[in-house]
Amino acid sequence: MTATPVFGDAEQHVLHEILAANRHLEGALLPILHAVQHQFGYVPAEALPVIAKDLNISRAEAHGVMSFYHDFRDHPAGRTTLKICRAEACQAMGADDLVDHARDSLALDWHETTKDGAITLEQVFCLGLCACGPAMMVDGKLVGRADVAKLDAIIAEARS
Amino acid sequence: MSMKMYLPLDSAAVALGADDVAAAIAARFPEATLVRNGSRGMVWLEPLLEVEIDGVRHGFGPFETTDIDALSGDLANHPKALGPVDDLPWMQRQTRLTFARVGVIDPLSLDDYRAHGGVTGLERALSMTPAEIVTETTDSGLRGRGGAGFPTGIKWKTVMEAQADQKYIVCNADEGDSGTFADRMLMEGDPFTLIEGMVIAGIATGATKGYVYLRSEYPIAIEVMNKAVAIARQQGLLGASILGSAHAFDMEIRVGAGAYVCGEETSLLNSMEGKRGVVRAKPPLPALEGFMGKPTVVNNVISLATVPVIFERGAQFYQDFGLGRSRGTIPLQIAGNVKHGGLFEIAFGLPLGEIVDDIAGGTASGRPVKAVQVGGPLGAYFPRDLFDTPFGYEEFAGKKGLIGHAGLTLFDDQQDMLKMARFAMEFCAIESCGKCTPCRIGSVRGVETVDRIAQGDASAIPLLTDLCETMKDGSLCALGGFTPYPVMSALTHFPDDFATTAQEAAE
Ligand SMILES: Cc1cc2nc3c(=O)[nH]c(=O)nc-3n(C[C@H](O)[C@H](O)[C@H](O)COP(=O)(O)O)c2cc1C
Ligand code: SF4
Ligand code: FES
Numbered sequence: 001m002t003a004t005p006v007f008g009d010a011e012q013h014v015l016h017e018i019l020a021a022n023r024h025l026e027g028a029l030l031p032i033l034h035a036v037q038h039q040f041g042y043v044p045a046e047a048l049p050v051i052a053k054d055l056n057i058s059r060a061e062a063h064g065v066m067s068f069y070h071d072f073r074d075h076p077a078g079r080t081t082l083k084i085c086r087a088e089a090c091q092a093m094g095a096d097d098l099v100d101h102a103r104d105s106l107a108l109d110w111h112e113t114t115k116d117g118a119i120t121l122e123q124v125f126c127l128g129l130c131a132c133g134p135a136m137m138v139d140g141k142l143v144g145r146a147d148v149a150k151l152d153a154i155i156a157e158a159r160s
Numbered sequence: 161m162s163m164k165m166y167l168p169l170d171s172a173a174v175a176l177g178a179d180d181v182a183a184a185i186a187a188r189f190p191e192a193t194l195v196r197n198g199s200r201g202m203v204w205l206e207p208l209l210e211v212e213i214d215g216v217r218h219g220f221g222p223f224e225t226t227d228i229d230a231l232s233g234d235l236a237n238h239p240k241a242l243g244p245v246d247d248l249p250w251m252q253r254q255t256r257l258t259f260a261r262v263g264v265i266d267p268l269s270l271d272d273y274r275a276h277g278g279v280t281g282l283e284r285a286l287s288m289t290p291a292e293i294v295t296e297t298t299d300s301g302l303r304g305r306g307g308a309g310f311p312t313g314i315k316w317k318t319v320m321e322a323q324a325d326q327k328y329i330v331c332n333a334d335e336g337d338s339g340t341f342a343d344r345m346l347m348e349g350d351p352f353t354l355i356e357g358m359v360i361a362g363i364a365t366g367a368t369k370g371y372v373y374l375r376s377e378y379p380i381a382i383e384v385m386n387k388a389v390a391i392a393r394q395q396g397l398l399g400a401s402i403l404g405s406a407h408a409f410d411m412e413i414r415v416g417a418g419a420y421v422c423g424e425e426t427s428l429l430n431s432m433e434g435k436r437g438v439v440r441a442k443p444p445l446p447a448l449e450g451f452m453g454k455p456t457v458v459n460n461v462i463s464l465a466t467v468p469v470i471f472e473r474g475a476q477f478y479q480d481f482g483l484g485r486s487r488g489t490i491p492l493q494i495a496g497n498v499k500h501g502g503l504f505e506i507a508f509g510l511p512l513g514e515i516v517d518d519i520a521g522g523t524a525s526g527r528p529v530k531a532v533q534v535g536g537p538l539g540a541y542f543p544r545d546l547f548d549t550p551f552g553y554e555e556f557a558g559k560k561g562l563i564g565h566a567g568l569t570l571f572d573d574q575q576d577m578l579k580m581a582r583f584a585m586e587f588c589a590i591e592s593c594g595k596c597t598p599c600r601i602g603s604v605r606g607v608e609t610v611d612r613i614a615q616g617d618a619s620a621i622p623l624l625t626d627l628c629e630t631m632k633d634g635s636l637c638a639l640g641g642f643t644p645y646p647v648m649s650a651l652t653h654f655p656d657d658f659a660t661t662a663q664e665a666a667e
Contacts, residue, residue: 026452027414029434034376034415055434068436069417071376087338087587088533088580089569092496093524125420125537125587127377128341129175130569131203131494131501140379144175 005076007046014039015047019054029055029065033072042073077120078113080158083137084146086123089130093145098134099123101148105155118159163192166210166217168263170199170348171380172341172502176222178207184225185209198349200263201503202250210245211235219245250500253519255481257473257489258466259505262349268387270395273352279397281471285360286405290320293364297467299475301487305342306332306423306460307535307564307638309553312467315457318447319365322455327367329358329409330432330451330458333374333381334416334423337536339495339567343461345503346491347374347381350465351388352397355411357464359402360471361457362409370411371451372461373428376418385413420537420591424637425458427593438593439637460565462491483509486552496533496569497523513547516570527572531654533580535564537587538642540649541577560649562642577654581624582610584646588639598631599640606631606647613658621658624651 018035022028032051036043043066052062066072084099106114106121113120129135132144138154167173167182185194200208208221213235219242220227230238245251256262265272273279285293298313319327331354335343347354358370374382389411392398400408414432416422422431426440429451450456466488470478479487486508492515494501499521512532516522522529531541540561542549549559556563571580585606592600606627612620628644635641651658 025412027433030414030417030431034417057434065434065436068438069419071416071418088537088583089339089495089567091580091583092569092571092575124377124418125591126336126338126340127171127175128335128344129172130339130341130496130567131498132172132176132206133496135175137377142171142175142380144172 007044011040011044011046012050015050019051023054029057029062030069033066033069037072042076045074073111078117078158080118080139080154081120081122082154082158083122083124083127085125085127085129085133085135087126087130089126090133090135093133095134098136098146098148098151102151102155105152116159119155163189164195164212165189165192166195166197166212167207167223168199168349169196169267169380169384170206171344171378172203173199173206173208174380176206177224181207181209181223181225181228184228188228189231195266197265198262198267199345199503200245200251201259201345202248202500203502204500205242208245209240216244217246218243219248250502250504250519254505255489255507256505257469257478257481258353258462259346259350259491259503260469261353262345265350267349267351267384268391270352270391270397273350277472278352278468279356279403281468282356282360282397282403284471285363286403286407290364290366293360294320296471296475297364299479300470301475301479301482301485302463302466302470303486303553304460305462305466305490305565307337307562309563312459312463315447315459316361316364318445319367319455319457322448324455326369326452326454327365328451328454328456329361329365329367329370329411329464330429330456331358331370331372331461331464332423332425332428332458333372333378333461334428335375335378335461335565336420336423337538337565337567339533339536339569340493340565341495342491342493342503342566344378344381346461346465347378348384351385352392353465353468354385354461355388355392355397357467358411359397359409360467361459361464363402363407365455365457367455367457368408368410370409371432372411372413373416373422373432374413375416382413382415389413420587421593421637421639424639427637428458429456436593438595441636462565481507483507483550483552483555485554490551490563490566492551493565493567494520494570495567497525497572498570499524499526508552509550511547512542512549512551512568513544515551515568516547520568520570523570523572525572525574527574529570530573530575531571531577531580531650533569533571533646534567535562536567537584538562538638538645539564539567540645541580541653542649543653545653561645577650577657578610578614581647581650582607582614584643584650585610588643592639593637596635596640598634599636599643602627602631602634602640603643606643618659621651
């Protein structure tokens with residue numbers, strides 16, 4: 001597990017800038033959560049009550065929204081996030097074998113991070129690359145026609 | 161030598177190495193013009209490099225960095241030479257209306273867009289009354305391409321007639337269905353078409369504000385759309401006075417957060433309002449009480465992006481294509497274990513078998529096609545026996561299936577269909593919004609029941625059938641309500657996959 005970083009004055013300042021830039025939007029909560037996660041890599045527990053107060057909603061509601069969506073995480077991810085598509089079109093091209101290989105070689109279940117903090121493993125259902133599957137996303141970079149060799153190379157690079 | 165070349169910025173091309181090729185070309189031919197276009201839809205040829213020779217675009221693909229040196233030699237003999245792209249059979253056989261410009265133009269050049277017929281539809285719409293625009297849309301026969309197939313003009317009419325101080329156009333770009341990527345390709349390859357369609361929808365209904373709810377899994381589409389909106393605003397296609405008229409319309413891109421159910425229109429509206437993406441009961445219809453409680457058009461990307469060509473060429477022109485009550489063209493997305501996968505736009509009515517065997521050329525593995533899932537994760541698995549089904553809304557419904565967003569996923573004969581039935585239940589359990597018990601709990605039971613069948617318990621088969629009935633009847637939306645389609649079609653059409661496992665266990 002990666003240690004949770006402190007949420008100090010500097011972080012509070014960044015959070016307030018995000019709120020100032022987004023609070024005028026109709027339905028500002030998702031854009032704010034995205035911006036916070038983009039900035040910090042996750043949505044820190046300290047940030048939620050501040051966001052809730054700013055938008056005049058309850059903490060419970062802010063928490064309920066955040067936990068509803070697969071994208072938002074409440075703790076930091078590894079240095080590399082590896083998302084593997086498990087949906088039908090990729091299964092037709094052997095995604096299951098790729099998934100098994102990733103889980104076995106990293107000894108991880110979904111949403112978990114390797115002990116060295118290098119890699120977080122996530123499942124995803126379709127990246128729109130269904131005619132060139134199996135598909136993966138490595139820190140936002142798209143990979144088509146993925147196979148065990150490509151996966152091993154990505155893992156090796158993430159750990160180097 | 162000043163060369164003009166095209167290489168897609170499309171996600172599929174990029175996933176297959178287009179960015180590396182682009183960088184290497186820029187280094188090798190610094191004086192050449194390299195346009196990053198959308199994809200022509202031939203994914204098996206991506207990255208597809210095009211070089212303009214005497215005004216004709218010649219294709220080279222799938223292009224790798226090692227193919228660059230040979231570009232300085234005789235191009236006709238280049239190892240990856242395909243000849244003029246427009247002459248390739250895949251291109252020749254299509255009727256590209258919605259996708260006419262995708263892969264052809266520079267997606268972020270409004271000049272290029274205009275030079276290829278863009279904005280003509282909007283100019284015509286600006287000369288019409290809202291009621292005339294709605295009638296034209298209805299007359300085209302256009303039905304929602306997001307899955308439900310509801311007539312677009314009728315939805316617009318409801319919003320037009322609603323009285324409110326604010327109305328909205330919301331574009332559903334959540335495209336969560338496996339096997340689909342038409343929305344993505346359109347937004348990456350011709351974003352102004354979507355913007356133009358939304359502006360026309362706004363003028364027709366009196367909505368002055370639009371949103372595109374775009375899934376977070378599409379980073380390139382998000383980037384292209386944001387840039388296109390900024391350019392459109394700068395050049396008067398959006399803003400207080402559309403092309404100098406009295407109409408105002410502006411729009412924003414909103415990013416989803418990885419929930420499949422947020423593609424359902426009321427869940428999407430909740431999500432846009434900053435709430436949990438729980439499905440709302442209807443009525444009220446979003447057309448009357450939608451985003452922020454105001455009258456709202458919710459339309460799929462392809463529905464909206466088809467509007468400009470309807471206004472450019474006329475409702476009659478569009479509605480002359482098609483079959484039965486499925487009018488116009490449909491961008492098929494051919495995916496999975498497929499030899500020639502990609503996007504193929506054609507009039508409704510082509511038999512499934514012709515699409516699978518002829519256009520797609522069967523599987524990538526070279527093995528026989530066992531099943532085709534049509535319409536995404538909530539769509540049925542079609543066996544070869546049903547390959548004569550013509551591609552149309554009613555025709556597929558008549559075979560206990562659906563066309564959905566027109567994705568077709570091919571599987572070869574090594575696919576275990578029991579596994580696919582299990583996956584359908586698992587997916588429903590993961591993505592359920594939680595509101596209805598048959599969906600939330602039923603799907604979990606469904607996984608367990610399929611596992612029992614897999615372990616040889618044949619008595620679990622009628623349980624699975626009953627469970628599917630319960631989910632169908634007791635679910636508020638199509639996630640719980642249609643998950644029985646893939647499950648029951650797998651069970652009905654591929655009984656051996658459910659029976660042999662039972663025998664194996666008994667042995
Ligand atoms: C679970 C579920 C997921 C859906 N996902 C999408 C989607 O990703 N994109 C879409 O346009 N419609 C989707 N729909 C259909 C929408 O609810 C709605 O019918 C559509 O956006 C209306 O636009 P149209 O009339 O232009 O098709 C989904 C429906 C359900 C039940
Ligand atoms: S069927 Fe499932 S996803 Fe749809 S409203 Fe009910 S619980 Fe939510
Ligand atoms: S199913 Fe994997 S990218 Fe679409």
